[in-house]
Amino acid sequence: MELLSGADMLIRSLQDEGIEYIYGYPGGAALHIYDALFRQDKVKHILVRHEQAAVHMADGYARATGKPGTVLVTSGPGATNTITGIATAFMDSIPMVVLCGQVASTLIGEDAFQETDMIGVSRPVVKHNLSVRHPEEIPEVVAKAYYIAATGRPGPVVVDIPKDMTTPNERYEYLYPKKVKLRSYNPAIRGHAGQIKKAVDMMVAAKRPVIYAGGGVVLGKASKQLADLAHLLGCPVTNTLMGIGGFPASDKQHIGWLGMHGTYESNMVMHHSDLILCVGARFDDRVTNATEKFCPGARIVHIDIDPASISKTINADVPIVGPVDAVLKEMIGLVKESAEKPDAEALAAWWKQIEEWRAFHGMRYETSDTHIKPQEVVEAVWRLTGGDAYVTSDVGQHQMFAAQYYKFDKPNRWINSGGLGTMGFGLPAAMGVKLNFPDDEVVCFTGEGSIQMNIQELSTCKQYNLPVKIVNLNNQALGMVKQWQDMNYESRHSQSYMGSLPDFVKLAEAYGHVGIRIDKKEDLEPKLKEAFAMKDKLVFLDIYVDPYEHVYPMQVARGSMKDMWLSKTERV
Amino acid sequence: MRRIISVLLENEPGALSRVVGLFSQRNYNIETLTVAPTEDETLSRLTVTTTGSDRVIEQITKQLNKLIEVVKLVDLTEGAHIERELMLVKLKATGSQRAEIKRTVDIFRGQIVDVTSTVYTVQLAGNSEKLDAFIQSVGTSGVLEVVRTGVSGIARGEKVLSL
């Protein structure tokens, strides 16, 4: 058997796990590991400019590919800088392994230089964390970390590695485990047959059914099964913000996404339905609005891999714990076999009603002769990229506009921080995607607020040649905050205005990229075209949009799903 | 409602703090918590008493089950069970109080386990209500110090919580 140092074992374990890229930043406690990295060339390391960005890069990669991302940082500040990224991944159930250096085990507890209890600090925002207690354990710990991160309901796993676990001249036998088994962790592999049957009977009998599909469909690679089932049932399908792309936007049965800024028709359909089939979503407060007023006439079937997501905020009539793809497949089989067929007459009446709702609002917005509207920017980008780009987003109004007006037909293309709402996510996430899909178009929608939270990564983009397109919907304000202040605080814009904006064109150029400013309506289309024609260049598009625009529809706070503002003046 | 949840936990450093962290992080109550290794040294047994609506209790058990180090758990209050807590109490015991306290201790089937000329130390086991009742009977004014272990519990009959 081979003898390796702890540091070499760690890197070998990554190789054996099939890891191609890791994202990170070196420092004292991780230096043995960085040396081991240097002495091989299979695992490639991307040096970011801030550890938070390393985590978002790994996260973007994971969201686009479905495979766990990997981060490597040092102890203390290196580790604590990853926390926002880890929390972001945790809230959206993104698989990821974060390897953190730690001071030597002999120093732990002594307030040593750059010592932070990373196991303690990260505990509430990880699926699990592990510390290495002997160098020999490293292969097993790494295998466990990836296994836990990627199976069941995915999530981030932190591995804490004291420096003396990676000492170069102490060698141990290396063997990477073929299989990991944990007696205390056994994610469900199929749903309960009786419950599935019961659910199918209810779905077939329903008069006003709707499928409410979440990020679990994307993470669980179940879009094909979802579409098959929806087509068999003939019912409308709405996605959550995290589930966008899990069902094709261009499909006739798609009614847009739901919740706070969802489409009028989705929220109306939900409220008036008699049966909701929830697939891999979690009835979060940005979807349900006031839970006590939630969908009064609906019975609920809820499929989720995580039992704790079921009946947490909204009670499920038929809970089904299991992987969504397997459960949907069983449902498809049962619907096909079923003697009862969906009620065509009831469905026709239901669709007639839905089409009326669709026609009533239909995601309209007012255009202007003077101002560029953020919505029309998104629509233009959608057209110019053939609707087939990987689109990442930061957080704010621009995020909602991007999600509303870019129509996604494929899963894993819409990449945003839905659960935590992390400003600063968009650019590094786009970089993680571009690195792994160099031939695909990768667009980051951002705002002048959000982009400045991780703008230093323009430097990383230069170093590794990551020609993403940054579309800055510059409204010269923390627009989403300002919108809330307009609506709830009589337009007292407390700290939501950003003075002293940098010249983003010069800034992009200073980092070695191309910057384009667009502030005239007639320039929008030609300059966007110009930008997207520069395939091998990072282009920063600084687009001055209407600073007074609000995102609509918007649910009325503490109302039911159907209580919405449709514009600044229309409330239904 | 008050519940007693019994948990088999991997006997590993950090496992207990994950359980305790879960309760504070998700705003659940902990009334009592006891934990000790079992006959299988790789496992600890933890008993927690908590209160909450049915929905909250369901969430607590589901969230606990989600912790990787939780091997198995049972809500003992769902079936017939035995609940015990141990209490040590120091009581002021002088003059006529001494006989009175002795009588009360006997009624509650406790034991006086340490004596000075002015103080009795009493040991008492039982369910939590019984321990509360004892304190009430002797009167809080005479109580110098109380220490309780928190609740341990086990199901009645054939049912066992094991691997």
Ligand SMILES: Cc1ncc(C[n+]2csc(CCOP(=O)(O)OP(=O)(O)O)c2C)c(N)n1
């Ligand atoms: C790290 C972080 N801090 C604060 C917030 C609160 N927040 C949500 S949206 C927003 C404004 C974002 O401004 P900008 O990026 O310019 O986007 P806009 O809404 O103007 O499109 C803020 C401050 C957040 N989501 N994330």
Ligand SMILES: [Mg+2]
């Ligand atoms: Mg802005």
